Amino acid sequence: MSIKAEEISALIKKQLEGYEDELAVAETGVVTYVGDGVARAYGLDNALSGELLEFQNGVYGMVQNLESNDVGIVVLGDFTGISEGDTVKRTGKIMEVPVGEEMVGRVVNSLGQPIDGNGDIDTDKSAPIEHKAPGIMERKSVDEPLQTGIKSIDALVPIGRGQRELIIGDRKTGKTSIAVDAILNQKDQDMICIYVAIGQKDSTIRQQVETLKRFGAMDYTVVVSAGPSEPAPLLYVAPYAGAAMGEYFMNKGKDVLVVYDDLTKQANAYRELSLILRRPPGREAYPGDIFYTHSRLLERAAKLNDELGGGSMTALPIVETQAGDVSAYIPTNVISITDGQIFLNSDMFYSGSRPAIDAGTSVSRVGGDAQIKAMKKVAGTLRLDLASYHELESFAQFGSDLDEATKAKLDRGARTVEVLKQGLHSPLPVEKQVLILYSLTHGYLDKINVDDVLKFEKEIFEAFDASHSDLLNEIKTTGNLPDEDKFDTAVKDFADNFQPSTTNTEASESK
Structure with a gap:
């Protein structure tokens, strides 16, 4: 079998036509140090701050330090498989x-990879974890309430959509419970929630996820978890990852609530990273830029203007204090960045006033703009009532002869404290909060035994659900109090017919 020269020539020409010269160029460096979640590499002269690098074993890292002779890299995963001399x-x-x-x-x-055992996440969209916060002209004033379902917050320190409200207090005083209850209350409110757990025990996170599932809240919630066994870089990155996921929805015109639980642990992780990277430590051994670390995260919470879709991202950062010391470095940092704080008092918590929100120290800088008109009307005097009650309470311990006006203030204060108590995972719709606070501020609880206040609350809700649901619905839909005479008459009729519990009646008679 003979092959002609022309055929060979045609075959070669055909092969040459389809030939593509693919030259892959990758800039690589050599690892000179690895340990404690950090690596250093020599030879990456053009690396960018925040750029992803890939080690030869497939683990990724992020450029954190750019120095004259090498780059400092935080390893996003298991660093034990990386050795000196490896390529990156x-x-x-x-x-x-x-x-x-x-x-x-x-x-x-923290990298957005699923850890719930429910398979891969089928999305082709991604967003950088660091993003410039919206500018002044891109924002609008916060004017729409974010109902948490917690009476003492919605009445005293209201939160608006797009606000940053700090939850601060000692360990084990109910900070996470408040954040979780706020998420539970967003059911049917057209709100996406993102819960970022930083350094929380895996068992605790599982418990929170089970709670969210039980109340149907996982249908609108993303949980980002960075447990204490994870390397420090993943704890540092977690809140930024949560913010990026929230921004996606905000830019689509939706409302988002992001909980960072908690930023104290993120600061500790960042300090650890910075010291290993040999950055100079600042005050209290924290790097001087820890303020910038938190501010560039929290400034991303905003209410966008109408031209940008009017979406919002509300941030609830949590910070832990030591023995109630709000003047420590991290608390003062975050207080100065946020639009107010909810301070939880450990003495109140252990005395049974839960949620243990200290009305004197807690503040919302958005205030009445984030309240419906009905709530603003009924909750106007609450803060003053509580403040004067606590002041008179300590004074009354030393004197037995009190005038009638002082006694009346003490009685009203005791009932206010009782009304503001609320069970765990039982957020209240705003119309029912207005109903019980109206009963309180208009004196319908004054003649009722303090021990019967919660019984009164439970029964008035049941009575209005059964007979006056139209009044509750009017508060819910319009945000205003219904016809005052009709509403007042309904509350008065219930109060007049309320039956106190016999044990309390007998106890008060024996006194």
């Missing part, structure tokens, strides 16, 4: 996480 290459990508509707209902780690 640039990816040309800035650190990003997957985003999108597909993330809702899932539990993910």
Whole structure:
């Protein structure tokens, strides 16, 4: 069998036509140090701050330090498989996480990878974890309430959509419970919630996820978890990942609530990273830029103007104090960045006043703008009533002869404290909060035994659900109090017919 020269020539020409010269160029460096979640590499002269790098074993890292002779890298994963002398290459990508509707209902780690055992997340969208906060002209004033369902918050320190409200207090005083209850109350409120757990025990996170599932809240919630066994870089990155996931929805015109639980542990992780990277420590051994670390995270919470879709992202950062010391470094930092704080008092918590919100120290800088008119009307005097009650309470301990006006103030204060108590995971719709606070401020609880206040509350809700649901519905839909005479008559009729519990009646008679 003979092959002609022309055929060979034609075959070669055909092969040459389809030939593509693919030359892959990757800038690589050599690892010179690795340990404690941090690596250093020599030879990556063009690496960018925040850029993703890939080690030869497939683990990713993020550029954190740019120095004259090497780069400091935080390892995003298990660093034990990396050794000195390994190669590391640039990816040309800035650190990003997957985003999108597909993330809702899932539990993910700081890199957006699922850890709930429910399979892969089918999304092709991603967003950089670091993003410039919206500018002044891109925002609008916060004017729409975010109802938490917690009476003492919605009445005294109201939160608006797009606000940053700090939850601060000692360990084990109910900070996480308040944040979780706020998430539970967003059911049917057209709100996406993101719960970022930083350094929380895995068993605790599982418990919170089970709670969210039990109340149907996982249908609109993403949980980002960075447990205490994770390397410090993943604890540092977690809140930024949560913010990126929230921004995706905010830019689509939706309302988002993000809980950072808690930023004290993120600060500790950042301090650890910075000291290992040999950054100079600042006050209290924290790097001087810890303020910038938190401010560039929290400033991303905003209410966007109408041209940008009018979406909002509300931030509830949590910070832990030591023995109620709000003047420590991290608390003062975050207080100065946020629009107010909810301070939890450990003495109140242990005395049974839960949620243990200290009305004197807690403040919302948005205030009445984030309240419906009905709530503003009934809650106007609450803060003063509580303040004067606490002042008179300590004074009354030393004197037995009190005039009638002082006694009346003490009685009203005791009932106010009782009304503001609320059970765990039982957020109240705003119309029922208005109803019980109206009963309180208009004196319908004054003649009722303090021990019967919660019984009164439970029964008046049942009575209005059965007979006056139209009045409650009017508060819910319009935000205003219904016809005052009709509403007042209904409350008065219930109060007049209320039956106190026999044990309390007998106890008061024996006294």
